Amino acid sequence: GAVVSQHPSRVICKSGTSVKIECRSLDFQATTMFWYRQFPKQSLMLMATSNEGSKATYEQGVEKDKFLINHASLTLSTLTVTSAHPEDSSFYICSAREGGGLISYEQYFGPGTRLTVT
Amino acid sequence: AQKVTQAQTEISVVEKEDVTLDCVYETRDTTYYLFWYKQPPSGELVFLIRRNSFDEQNEISGRYSWNFQKSTSSFNFTITASQVVDSAVYFCALSDYNNNDMRFGAGTRLTVKP
Numbered sequence: 694g695a696v697v698s699q700h701p702s703r704v705i706c707k708s709g710t711s712v713k714i715e716c717r718s719l720d721f722q723a724t725t726m727f728w729y730r731q732f733p734k735q736s737l738m739l740m741a742t743s744n745e746g747s748k749a750t751y752e753q754g755v756e757k758d759k760f761l762i763n764h765a766s767l768t769l770s771t772l773t774v775t776s777a778h779p780e781d782s783s784f785y786i787c788s789a790r791e792g793g794g795l796i797s798y799e800q801y802f803g804p805g806t807r808l809t810v811t
Numbered sequence: 812a813q814k815v816t817q818a819q820t821e822i823s824v825v826e827k828e829d830v831t832l833d834c835v836y837e838t839r840d841t842t843y844y845l846f847w848y849k850q851p852p853s854g855e856l857v858f859l860i861r862r863n864s865f866d867e868q869n870e871i872s873g874r875y876s877w878n879f880q881k882s883t884s885s886f887n888f889t890i891t892a893s894q895v896v897d898s899a900v901y902f903c904a905l906s907d908y909n910n911n912d913m914r915f916g917a918g919t920r921l922t923v924k925p
Contacts, residue, residue, distance in 0.1 A: 786856065
């Protein structure tokens, strides 16, 4: 299957700072990327969907000014957690999908980034 | 709205036992996809299966098997002769036919004891 990477795999930052997480599709062009958040012992919750070259669509309850998503190329999407607070500590997982429209393509998941805000 | 229910929060079995993980879903779509993923302690999701709503055939892959029953909106997962390495959290998920809007169940934590 296709490979999706995330960087960093773990990050610790101080409260009030911003942190950027990268999601890359390594061997395919991802027209759509998805960002999920998973709190400890909970399920994955979709945060936002981003299509290359356009603004991300955020799920209800997700602050778009706090979680900035950029999908500037077909192989890279970034999630920036701005002014992070301890409650933002979570496991962030991205997925990437090529194609779209009427044709259904697989979502491939990255390995996740564990963010700890102190 | 799409919804996935995994009623079993935790299951503990002894090695070599068979175990079935339940998944019930709700959707208004007539076409959709169902998935199972395994999440070991490392956190990385491991894809196990994708099934489209048109295909109700049961599937077997080694010790794994899946039972898709559209009439009861269920997509259950059975591990035969469980092994310690099967210990993980298992998620059932549902997406629309364009593979957007993927919704995950709460997950079932399976512990297989030696």
